[in-house]
Structure formats: structure tokens, C-alpha cells
Amino acid sequence: MIELRNVSKSFGATPAVADFSLKIENGAFFVLAGPSGCGKSTVLRMINAMIVPGKGQIEVDGQDIRAMEPEKLRRSIGYVIQSAGLFPHWTAADNVLAVPRLLKWSPSRCAARLDALVALLRIDPALLDRYPRQLSGGQQQRIGVARALAADPDIVLMDEPFAALDPVSRAELQDELRGIHARSGKTIVFVTHDMDEALRLATGMAVMNGGRLIQTGSPASILLAPVDDFVRDFLGGESLQLRLLDLVPVEKLMKPGKTKATETIAAGASLKNALNLMLARRRSFLGVEDASGKRLGEIHLNDIVARRDAN
Amino acid sequence: MTGLCGLALLSFVRRPKLRSFATILAAALILWGSLAGAGHFAALLMQESPPTARASLGPAFWTLAVAILAIADAMQRGNFVIPARVCIGAAFCAGFFLMAAAGDFDDLSLAKEFSNNRGIFVTELLRHLGLVCAATFFALLIGVPLTMLVLRKTAVAGFVFASLGILQTIPSIALFGVLIAPMSKLSEQLPFLRDLGINGTGPAPAIIALTLYSLLPLVRGFYTGLSEVAREVKDAATAIGFGARQMFIEVELPLAMPALLSGLRVVTIQAIGLASVAALIGAGGLGTFIFQGIGQYALDLVLVGALPVILLALLANFFFEMLLGLARRKL
Ligand SMILES: Nc1ncnc2c1ncn2[C@@H]1O[C@H](COP(=O)(O)OP(=O)(O)OP(=O)(O)O)[C@@H](O)[C@H]1O
Ligand SMILES: [Mg+2]
Numbered sequence: 244m245i246e247l248r249n250v251s252k253s254f255g256a257t258p259a260v261a262d263f264s265l266k267i268e269n270g271a272f273f274v275l276a277g278p279s280g281c282g283k284s285t286v287l288r289m290i291n292a293m294i295v296p297g298k299g300q301i302e303v304d305g306q307d308i309r310a311m312e313p314e315k316l317r318r319s320i321g322y323v324i325q326s327a328g329l330f331p332h333w334t335a336a337d338n339v340l341a342v343p344r345l346l347k348w349s350p351s352r353c354a355a356r357l358d359a360l361v362a363l364l365r366i367d368p369a370l371l372d373r374y375p376r377q378l379s380g381g382q383q384q385r386i387g388v389a390r391a392l393a394a395d396p397d398i399v400l401m402d403e404p405f406a407a408l409d410p411v412s413r414a415e416l417q418d419e420l421r422g423i424h425a426r427s428g429k430t431i432v433f434v435t436h437d438m439d440e441a442l443r444l445a446t447g448m449a450v451m452n453g454g455r456l457i458q459t460g461s462p463a464s465i466l467l468a469p470v471d472d473f474v475r476d477f478l479g480g481e482s483l484q485l486r487l488l489d490l491v492p493v494e495k496l497m498k499p500g501k502t503k504a505t506e507t508i509a510a511g512a513s514l515k516n517a518l519n520l521m522l523a524r525r526r527s528f529l530g531v532e533d534a535s536g537k538r539l540g541e542i543h544l545n546d547i548v549a550r551r552d553a554n
Numbered sequence: 555m556t557g558l559c560g561l562a563l564l565s566f567v568r569r570p571k572l573r574s575f576a577t578i579l580a581a582a583l584i585l586w587g588s589l590a591g592a593g594h595f596a597a598l599l600m601q602e603s604p605p606t607a608r609a610s611l612g613p614a615f616w617t618l619a620v621a622i623l624a625i626a627d628a629m630q631r632g633n634f635v636i637p638a639r640v641c642i643g644a645a646f647c648a649g650f651f652l653m654a655a656a657g658d659f660d661d662l663s664l665a666k667e668f669s670n671n672r673g674i675f676v677t678e679l680l681r682h683l684g685l686v687c688a689a690t691f692f693a694l695l696i697g698v699p700l701t702m703l704v705l706r707k708t709a710v711a712g713f714v715f716a717s718l719g720i721l722q723t724i725p726s727i728a729l730f731g732v733l734i735a736p737m738s739k740l741s742e743q744l745p746f747l748r749d750l751g752i753n754g755t756g757p758a759p760a761i762i763a764l765t766l767y768s769l770l771p772l773v774r775g776f777y778t779g780l781s782e783v784a785r786e787v788k789d790a791a792t793a794i795g796f797g798a799r800q801m802f803i804e805v806e807l808p809l810a811m812p813a814l815l816s817g818l819r820v821v822t823i824q825a826i827g828l829a830s831v832a833a834l835i836g837a838g839g840l841g842t843f844i845f846q847g848i849g850q851y852a853l854d855l856v857l858v859g860a861l862p863v864i865l866l867a868l869l870a871n872f873f874f875e876m877l878l879g880l881a882r883r884k885l
Contacts, residue, residue, distance in 0.1 A: 291793060293793055317794060321794075328787055342795060392796070
């Protein structure tokens with residue numbers, strides 16, 4: 244568990260983070276969101292003692308981080324930044340193994356770990372001997388994520404890791420990361436200002452503004468009940484309603500029973516997908532089928548429009 | 555002549571690697587050809603002259619300089635691998651020495667001048683190298699901590715660079731001269747300095763002056779090199795748990811290495827040149843021949859000093875180019 248208690252940090256006269264308190268449970272995929280300059284990176288860098296708070300306390304697994312040796316703490320926490328920050332004079336493999344080598348793992352253990360990571364992140368083994376400048380942005384970022392996971396840390400901090408990638412590589416890496424999180428139960432703290440990314444990944448999230456925490460909760464609860472206009476606007480303003488549809492699976496609003504519909508949609512698809520399909524095919528209702536293609540019931544446009552969210 | 559035409563024609567060859575290689579060959583032809591020719595004509599002339607006469611190298615000799623430059627330039631552009639460069643360099647020296655050994659140059663006045671001074675030449679060459687090495691050593695000794703200071707405390711950076719800049723603008727002869735008075739005072743006051751051979755004249759003030767001149771390019775080169783290591787990379791290194799020392803050894807130093815070597819190259823080559831002036835205050839070195847030659851209007855004696863200085867500078871440049879090539883290979 245990561246806990247920040249009344250943490251403040253100013254650079255010179257301007258406060259970057261003010262009276263900030265937050266609890267991040269073990270195993271959470273926690274997203275920190277907010278406009279540029281609101282202090283997200285500062286919060287993240289305070290967690291691994293890269294920045295020392297002016298006031299307040301930070302605990303990792305119940306231990307005050309001031310009592311820990313900063314280098315030791317950092318080696319136990321993975322860290323990924325936007326531009327990967329790979330060492331340009333090391334091969335991809337050496338980059339991945341940076342932390343295990345700092346921890347003085349044996350060469351055989353390093354080799355075994357490298358193999359495991361290559362499999363986990365589906366890295367093309369041919370890339371391992373290349374230098375970072377010989378890799379594409381997406382490949383570099385994959386190596387960056389592998390480096391963060393190399394020593395199998397319980398906590399991984401990620402600062403806009405996918406912001407510079409094209410939509411395809413971004414979606415790929417997001418899926419990869421979500422899978423790894425689900426399987427490993429690691430705690431991930433993830434900074435982004437891309438709301439779609441936040442909603443796709445987060446189990447819990449915090450919205451910040453001007454160095455302060457404005458709202459925390461599950462993505463759905465924040466979308467459904469933004470505490471103020473700032474949060475509402477930040478979450479998408481006019482497209483807020485469409486974003487909400489993204490959170491609800493079709494099966495939640497489905498009417499079970501027989502259907503004569505000619506167009507069908509998967510039960511696990513979101514209401515947004517369903518609405519999209521209805522608009523595209525000019526239908527007011529769709530059949531719903533499960534993964535094996537068995538028809539479960541149908542979904543109606545009226546129900547989507549009139550729904551009262553029960554998340 | 556053929557060589558020169560060849561050199562001109564070569565500029566039309568398209569493939570850069572081939573062109574560089576052919577240029578080197580052509581230039582080598584010119585070089586060896588004119589050297590052999592010079593030796594030959596000198597011998598012819600000498601047959602009809604009294605033994606005290608000297609045959610000097612005429613303007614044709616300066617085509618040699620062009621040839622050498624062409625070779626150096628082609629080596630740079632051709633971007634040859636290091637073993638290839640070493641082979642080309644060695645082939646040259648071998649050719650030159652073979653010709654010398656065969657007695658091709660014996661009648662040239664330059665060679666006569668050289669063999670007249672052979673004994674002291676080696677001593678002065680070693681002295682020259684000694685001055686350069688000592689100055690570079692002391693420059694590193696002072697410059698490295700100074701660089702660290704400037705990197706840590708940006709507030710003093712302006713002051714340090716301004717002071718070093720002023721030092722750099724003092725003309726070399728003036729600096730050598732200015733050091734004589736305080737140094738002699740010092741060695742009068744402190745007998746142990748005198749016992750060490752430290753005087754107002756001689757190698758001590760020369761080394762001090764050369765060191766002072768070396769500081770600015772050294773500190774500036776090192777400072778830029780180290781401060782230009784990308785911030786994200788250092789940031790990432792800190793974030794995953796590199797300590798200050800590991801960061802310096804494993805990240806900053808290798809990434810700044812090309813810049814560090816470039817700085818050192820400038821310092822060394824500059825010291826090789828400036829050390830010639832040190833002869834004026836009795837520090838010896840190859841400058842001795844230059845100033846003697848100027849005094850006696852003996853151009854060849856000047857060349858006995860000047861040519862090795864140029865060759866040393868070229869050699870140092872070549873050496874650092876090689877190291878730079880090694881350091882850049884990974885970046
Ligand atoms: N090292 C620093 N020195 C001075 N001011 C800083 C420093 N780091 C951050 N700040 C300031 O603190 C505030 C918060 O910065 P921070 O980097 O945490 O923002 P952010 O939310 O990560 O923004 P972005 O989304 O653009 O990355 C900004 O106003 C920034 O200018
Ligand atoms: Mg940031």
C-alpha cells in the first residue's frame with residue numbers, strides 16, 4: 244500500500260503539490276489524471292524519493308520512506324517515463340537488466356529473468372542486441388516497461404509512458420500492461436492526461452488540479468458523479484455521456500429471450516459499441532450473442548437512451 | 555606531376571570510400587615521388603658545389619604539405635576502420651624510413667642539418683614531449699576537480715570561465731615572460747624549490763604556463779560534455795536506483811567520453827604547439843632549433859624544429875581520432 248498524508252511540495256515560491264492525501268491499495272491500477280502542470284509527476288516522483296516533500300509523510304507498505312535508503316527504495320519500485328529514458332550506450336538486453344545487475348544478481352539468474360521478460364512482453368528476441376537508437380518508439384517503450392519489471396517489483400510507477408506512441412502501439416501496450424497487471428497483482432501508479440487511456444486501464448483514479456486532489460474513486464463513480472465543473476469538463480465535457488456508455492457492457496441492459504434481429508453484437512461489448520453499430524446499420528435494436536455465437540436476447544436504443552446507470 | 559593530375563581527377567570519382575582510398579594512394583605517390591626527387595636533385599647539385607653549400611627545399615617542397623593534408627583529410631572522410639587507418643599510417647612511415655635508410659635524402663640540407671644535430675635532436679624531442687605530458691597531466695589534475703566544481707555549483711561557473719578566458723587571451727610569450735619574475739623570487743625565498751630545480755627560467759615556468767593555457771579548453775570541453783548528457787537518461791538512472799558514483803561511472807562518463815576526448819585532443823595539440831615557445835625561457839624542446847635557426851637565418855634548422863612539431867601534432871590528432879572512433883562506436 245502507498246499512502247501520502249498531507250504532502251506538500253513547492254519549487255521556490257510556487258506550490259506544485261499542496262496538502263495532498265491519498266491511499267493506493269495493493270494490487271490497484273491507479274491512474275493520476277489532471278491537466279498539464281497540476282503536479283502529477285511531482286506526486287509520482289515523491290513516492291520514490293526523487294523529490295523530497297516539504298511537508299507531510301509518505302509510506303510504502305507501512306514504512307516511512309524517509310527511513311529508507313533512497314537507492315534501495317528505488318530499486319524496489321519500477322519506473323517508466325514517456326521517452327523511455329533508455330541508456331543509449333547499452334543494448335536493449337543490458338537496459339532491461341539494469342536493476343538486476345545493480346542488485347548483483349548472478350549472470351544465470353539475469354539470463355533466466357531476461358527470457359521470462361521477453362516472453363511476458365512479447366519482445367522479439369532479435370531486438371535484444373540492438374541499441375536504443377536502432378529501435379522504434381514502440382519497441383523502445385516495450386524495453387522500458389521490461390526494464391521497470393525486471394527485478395519483479397511490487398510497485399511500478401509510470402509517468403505518461405505511452406503518450407508519445409501512435410494509437411496502434413499505444414493500444415497494444417495498454418492491453419499488454421492490463422494483462423500483466425491482472426496476472427501479477429502488482430500495484431501500478433500511472434500518470435496520464437488521456438481520459439480514454441485512464442478509463443481503459445484504471446481500477447481507481449484521482450483527478451488533480453493546481454497541485455490539489457479534487458476527486459478520487461473508481462473511474463465509473465467519478466464519471467457518474469463529478470464533484471464540480473472542473474472534473475466534469477476534464478472528463479470530457481460534452482462527450483461525458485458517450486464516455487459513460489463505454490463503461491457499461493451490453494449484457495447489463497439486454498432483454499433476455501428470443502430475437503429476430505438481423506444484426507448482432509457481443510454481450511461483453513460496451514453500450515458505446517452497440518450505439519455505434521445501431522447508427523452504422525440504421526437499426527433501433529440489435530441481437531446479443533455470447534462468445535460462442537449463441538443468441539442471448541436483444542438490446543434496444545430506447546433502453547440505452549432511458550437507462551439509469553446502476554454502476 | 556602525374557600524381558597531382560591524378561589527385562585532381564579523383565575529385566570526380568563518385569563512391570566516397572573508393573575516392574578516399576585512391577586519394578591516399580595518389581597523395582602517397584606525390585609524397586614519396588617528390589621526396590625521392592628532392593634527394594636526387596640535391597645529390598646532383600652537390601656534385602658541382604663545395605661541401606659547405608646547402609641544397610634547400612624549394613617551393614616544390616610545399617606540395618608535400620598539400621599531399622600530407624590530402625591524406626589526412628581523406629582518412630577522415632573515408633571513415634576507415636581503425637586497423638585500416640593504422641596500416642595506412644604505418645605504410646607511410648615505413649616508406650619514409652626506407653628512403654632515409656637508403657640514403658636518398660643524404661644530400662638534402664635538411665637532412666644534413668638533422669644529422670648535424672642528431673644528438674641534441676633526440677634530447678630536445680624528449681624534452682618537448684616531457685613538457686607536453688607534464689602540462690597535460692597538471693591540467694587534468696587541476697581541471698577535473700574544477701570541472702566537478704563548476705558542474706555542482708553553477709553559481710561559480712561564470713566566474714571560473716571568465717578567469718580562464720582571460721588567461722587564454724594573454725599572448726604566450728607574455729605569459730612565459732610574466733612568470734619569470736615571481737618564479738625567481740619564489741625560488742630565492744624557498745631553497746627547497748631551488749633544490750628541485752625550480753627557477754625563474756627553465757621547465758618549471760614553462761609547464762606552469764602551458765598548464766594555465768590548457769585549463770580553459772579542458773574545463774570547457776569536460777563541462778559541456780558532462781552537462782550535455784541527456785537529462786532524461788540521468789533521470790531514469792536515478793529513478794531506477796543508480797547511486798551518484800554508479801551514475802558517474804556507468805552513465806555520465808561513457809556518454810560524455812567523446813566530448814572528454816575532444817577536449818583532451820585540443821589541449822594536447824595546443825600544448826604541442828605552444829611548447830615550442832618555451833625554448834625562449836630556457837625550457838628547451840623543439841623550439842630550440844626554431845629560434846636558433848631564425849637567429850642564424852638557417853631556414854633548414856628552423857624546419858628541423860618545426861617539422862617534428864607538425865608531425866607530433868598530426869600524430870596526436872590521429873591518436874585521439876582513433877580513441878574517439880572507439881568511444882563513438884556505441885553511441
Ligand atoms: N524541478 C522543478 N523545479 C521547478 N519547478 C518545477 C520542477 N518540477 C516541477 N515544477 C513545477 O511544478 C508544477 C507541477 O509540475 P509537474 O511536473 O508535477 O506537472 P505534471 O502534472 O506532471 O504536468 P505534465 O502533465 O505537463 O507532465 C509545475 O508548475 C512545474 O512547473
Ligand atoms: Mg509530468
